[in-house]
Amino acid sequence: MSNYAESLSHLDSYISARVPVIAMRTIEQQRALRLLRESATQSRRSSMPFWIYTRATGLRDLRTNAAVQDDRSLTGAMEFAAAQFGSRANATVVFVDPDQLDSDNPVTRHFAELARLADSNMGSMVLITDTPIWSGLQRLGMSLKLDLPDSDEMYGILSGFLGDHHGHIPIEWTEEDARSAAEFLSGVTEAECVNLMATVAAKGSIRKEDVRGLAQAKDRIFSDLTGLERVQLRQDDYTIGGLAGLRTWLRRKEQMISKDLRNTALRPPRGVLLVGVPGCGKSLSAKAIAQEWALPLYRLDMASIHGKYLGESEGRFREALAMADRVAPCILWIDEIEKGLAGRDDMSGVPQRIIGQFLYWLQESQSRAFVVATANDIRSLPPELLRKGRFDELFFVDLPDAQDRKEIIGIYYRRYLQGEPDTDQLDRLVDLSEGFAGSDIEAALRDVGEQALISGGVAELKDSYIMDTFAQVRPLSVVHPEQIEEIRAWGRERAVPAGRGAVTPAPGDGGRTRRIVFMDE
Known part of the structure; x- marks a missing residue:
């Protein structure tokens, strides 16, 4: 019914x-x-x-x-x-x-x-x-x-609209497409649905690609979202390097985002929790997923959630999650989630109530809001958040190995120096960047790019300058080796590797494995 x-x-x-x-x-x-x-x-x-x-x-x-x-x-x-x-x-x-x-x-x-x-x-x-x-x-x-139209009612509205326009404009949608569109439009009013479809039809046709385009069009309805910050994406701005395990997993989840699940016991994908070494691209992964899946990206700002009055924080958090349900399908990015859920010993009880709300929403929400949560300080995460079934998967993001560093160097070399490094130079940079995070490699090549611009072009730079720039970088794995090793030891035992598997050790790592996720910004 x-x-x-x-x-x-x-x-x-x-x-x-x-x-x-x-x-x-x-x-x-x-x-x-x-x-x-x-x-x-x-x-x-x-x-x-x-x-x-x-x-x-x-x-x-x-x-x-x-x-x-x-x-x-x-x-x-x-x-x-x-x-x-x-x-x-x-x-x-x-x-x-x-x-x-x-x-x-x-x-x-x-x-x-x-x-x-x-x-x-x-x-x-x-x-x-x-x-x-x-x-x-x-x-x-x-x-x-009287709640907003559910997917069955929305399908009826769409069917009526398509029937009214049949024979007047080309319509490529099948019943399955209409069902997917109905799921995508969950959270809008009947009038908003008709307005969105009228905008699509005004182009003179209704194409297959318009199904996924409705997610972006729906996003334009909402403004001043409580606790949510709309993150604007730029075309072809997020290139993924490494990340083989996570990328394979995400390809399967992408298909589930638009599948009709009405007659199954399945629910839409809930999301992924990325933990690991700072600077290796966990936050950029949310942007890359939104770009690849062609879905709007919202950032849940935990800092804006907390208020000074009794019950204010919980109310704001509840409103933010409800709004995420309305704007779905979308990517919901929660950066450094441990900071928003910290304070388990807080006598006010606010962190515990927020954790409870979030866990309930993760368990019960049927919306197509795909959560990408990141964490650096793993020790601050509540154990119940890591239980299987909260997120679809927990991935560990490690330092890049030699193969991934080569790919990352190539990405940023092309971005900041508008060219390709020669083979010998690339091999030497890979060796010099042992123990670097993706952010360390980007910072080094950005400095080189700035100097190239000042000097009149990369041809004017001495090869030794690039090598010296890399040699002068002190990555976090060198500055705080104990902290990094603690993070890596936790991830190896408790999370799924985001990369390919065993790789060469970082300096002083004693031969332990390394894995990577990296997103080009």
Whole structure:
């Protein structure tokens, strides 16, 4: 049963039971009014009067839309309702988005009096609003929440739109494409869905690639997202080096993002947790995945979540996750997640409650928000976050081996020096960069690029300058070898390698394995 059909069933039962107050919460007024008209026009209710009040049109007959009185004020409509409830049975009056329903005030108390009057003569009052209703009024009746269209209802909306345009413009979509599009549009209103499809159709055709394009188009609907920062991606800006194990795993997950999972026990991919050595590209992986999957990227800023008032942090975090569900499909990037979830011994209990909210969302959310979380300080991560089933996988990001360093050097050499290193030079740079993270290699070649620009071109640089620049770098594996070794020892035992497998050791590493994930920025 779709959300619309379920809501219609509840509304029918409330009207039949002559519940004095029916509070309908929704942000889609037109959809709610269609629901009401469908219920009111049933043949068994032909003798029951229905009126509707809106600020723009005043009081009108719900079925015929004929004006009832010239007074368009809320007070006039409430006086009319009082007269009807007092003089006849089975009267129903609908009020659309009246003001000040969320607190104890003269308006809500007036509505409460109307509800008691309606109850005495089998009347019903329907309040359509997108805000909470004062509890004193709410307790006099029943509530009904009309949620956004689910995937089945969205599929019906899309099918109707495609049917209206069939024969007028070329349409390449199959039923499977329409089902995928319905999943992608989860979280938007019916009107927003129609507007998005109209924008697609305005191009003169509806192509296969428009299914994935809806994710980007949907992203433009939302602005000022609570706790979420939209990260803009540039075309061809994130080249992946190394990362063989993770890349293979991601290719399988990408297919699941757009699959129709309705008739399976499967759920959309939840995400990946990347832990490992700082500077090896964990954060850039989120950008690369969003670029490759052609999905919008949002960064969950944990710093903006925390507030100073009791319950403020938890509320902001809950809103951010709810918004992530709405904008899905998307990539949700949580950088250095351990900083936002730290403080397990905090006496306020805030970190523990935030962890609880996050774990529940990871476990229960059915949205197509793919989480890419990164962590450097593994010891700060709560153990329950690492349990299988929270994230789809936990990958360890290690220092690059010789083969990956060669690929990384080539990427940044082309970026900053607009050329290719010769074979001998490349081999020497690979040797000199032993123990470097990807960020160390980038920093060295950026310095070389700056000097080349000052000197008039790379041809003017002495080969020894490039070698000296690399030789002067002191990577974190040399500056803090104990810290790096601790991270690597943890990752080798507890996480899946993001790279190919065993590689050459870092300086002083005692022959242990090395693995890498690297994203070109």
